[in-house]
Amino acid sequence: MPPAIHPVDLLRVLRHQRLTPAIVFLTSRRACDEAIGSFEHRQLPIPPTRSSAITDVLDHMIAEYPSIADHPLIPTVQRYGVAAHHAGHLPSWKIAVEELMRQGCLDAVFATTTLAAGVDFPARTVVITQSSVRKDRDIVELTVNEIQQLAGRGGRRGKDYVGFVVVTPSPYIDLGPIANGLTNHPEPIDSQFVVSYPMVLNLLKAHSIDHIQPILEKSFAQFQLNQRTDAYETKLDDVEAQLETYGQRECADWIAQWQSFSLAKKRRSHHRRKTQHDPPEISAQLAFLTPGRAVELSKDYAIVLRQYRSRGQGAPMLTVIRSSGRIVEYPASAVTAVIDEVIDVTEARRFPWCTPQSLEHAVTTLEQFPARLRRLPIRVDPNGADNPILTETLMDEFPCPTCPSRPACQKDHPQALKLRQEEHRLTKTIHALRTELWHRFQQHIEVLQKFGYLTPACQLTSEGDWARLIRINHSLLITELIRMGAFEGISASLLAGVLASIAHDDDRPASFAGRQQALISTLGQVRKIAHSLSAYEEPPLLRLDVAAIVDRWIAEPTLPWSELIHATTMAEGDIYRLLARTLEYLSQLHGLRSTHPGLADIARDAMDLMRRDVLQELP
């Protein structure tokens, strides 16, 4: 049995059962093109009247979009009534295919599953051939939302009594996920809020720093965080109610009092046994190194899972989880800084000392940590509270031994202490959730201050005032390049080439012949700067080949589109998108004309030279 049905056989069955027109979703662009190509070998032509209807529509489209006149797929479309529609094609071609489909001229369109959102036309039937898709190097299952988006194209309102989803196997299919996707409720969606430099600059342009927090609180991110907070608050209320039940004791904070008293007791006996004691800066830290605490160990962050004493020396030790996911033991002295972050960790009695959920939570938290976190200042008591003699005198200061509440305290303490710790942890978690976005905003403020876009009072400097107009990815790199004068006196084509390599974030391989020296050395400089900024902003790919394509398109204003696409292995649609994106970046530089007239002029020139041929057809 073949691993998948032949496209021609597929169409034959669909036609026979009156299931056309159909949209056939395939795994890759290549699969779509090959499917179309295969019709040439297995004749299944449509009647001449239909062919001529297709020709009429196409003629109409060509009049509007001349670039499709010589499209290599046109003969196939006319003869067999099928077409391919994917991101490798020019937008004008896709519009033509959509129009043909809308007019009912086609029997089948072969499209990629990944660009389902761009397939904005219905059909009687949708053919699904896969249950998983390749995303960045991994294979992931389609979500319910995705499957319903695909299936939803089946059945045209007003043109069909009934629509169909036809599932046909390929090497990428399992029926379970598809059946589930067709029948289950769609997944809820979550906020993907991120703070960016342009966001910070633009908000601070319009609002003073005091007004920022209320604005961030309006986000869907905060709305969802608040819902989590509400759950924690209910828990906190519950814990506090339990604590209430212990009633009044002699002293106000009996739990803390009893805790220090029993600690002091323990310490005294401990010091009798052991001569060695901790240096004051360590013992000051120890109180903070509880499970869930974030710490800095040399250059990396870690989260404490437990604190214990080494068997032999009695030295304070920590078990931590590092961002690599490894669980490691360290002496407490290895901690270079205590971070002002405590995450929720449910302790466990055995390795890894907490629940798997907590471990997972710790790793994700570590992965999310920004490059710099707030440290917790720790005050070291110069008198050294660990001095055994001092402990003795401290003992005298505790009222506990003779207190009337003593029996009750002794009995209730273990449970009460747990509740109190839970209370602290919940309070901290709630605080963290409430201020998370604000923290991230502040981190961005610090970077912008460091680079001189913001004053210490969080107002825009003259640099910040124009930099806020660069509202694209890699904005920090671009504004830094401008400030360094990297674009001064640059040619229009080189400027566009550099911006293209900053804008292009696809690592799909491609090749392009004809690179030039100027581009190589400029990109080398840009790469250095991008690297130096990598702590603050992810460096772009800076591909030379895409820079060279754009550079050539501008440097040779008479170069026809067909020649440009022949010089590279990149698909036509990808080149179009690359150029369109570069135009967008250039127009942002052009927006700086009041502060950087020279640069704006170069950008203008580049844009004028770029907009020709195919790039003029659509807005």
Add this chain to the structure above:
Amino acid sequence: MTNDTLANQLAGLSVRLLHRLAKNRVPRHFRMGKNRLIQTLLSLSPEQQADLETHLSSLLQAHPRVPQPPKHGKGDKPKHEPNVVSRPALPPQPSVPAKPAISLQALLEGIGVPPPQSFKPDDWQQEAIDRLTTNDVILSVPTGSGKTYVAIEAMRRAIKADRMVIYTSPLKALSNTKLTEFSQTFGADQVGILTGDRRDNPQAPILIMTTEILRNLLYDAASGEIDMRLDTLGLIILDESQFLADRERGVVWEETIIFCPAQARLLLLSASIGNPDEIAAWISSIRSESCHLIQHRNRSVLLRAAYLDPGGKLAPFFRTRDIARGRGFALHPETKRLFANYEEQTLSPRSKR
């Protein structure tokens, strides 16, 4: 390791990691879903299994448990796998096995083109249009239901009241389609389009743009330097608003909604999502008027599912003719048989050439 512990550990892995484990061990692993991957991995020979366990422990070290996507992390994608665990394994237990399975003939009954009918808006369409005069509206209905009709009628009302309308879509390609569509409805002079580098007819009462461009306009307006007439803006339509959950671009939808001028009404058009009520509650909490949710899951055209064997044989996909919603599923016995047969033939080592 006992089979049970192994099974448990495997169940705790993401599908992504399971595929990694299955690579070079299970032929055509990429076609399998989670449950079947686990089953297949558990049925490997003892030697292979020992090797698998070593690989598994190294994977577990590199990815201690399944690192769940951090909610607001930058470098990760929103992976939704909540159904993985609850999904019934293949073959699923039919929830109501009483009724006989549908025949192919019955499945294919009634295909055809209905006679043209005079257009009559659905109740939910009318409700959305009416609500928009006083409230923000979020419309979460299946693909192809007729959200555009609501958009067009809302535009018509806004223009009549001398208000400007901004319509955004996530993709330039969709913007172009809408430009054509709206120009046909309202006349070319009534519709303009703004892109990063081009402005066509920017004085028109209806402006089409991508959501990023609108966000930028709103930032310019906030800092008081705007050459647009945002004070006459009466309506903002955000099409395909499920993009709110897009990993890279979702934040732009949030910014746009937060900074949407108070006097303008918001209309969010969205495909079916799991929590439109949550989004409506959020918008209500930050805007002066409450956001009205209009939601339904009923498709306007019936949808049925079929299975097509590579040999050309067609069968009903489910036991029932219509696709049941939210009540589990039962595959058609014929489809089960055909697929099992397909699996056997394409997965067995013999067929691997």
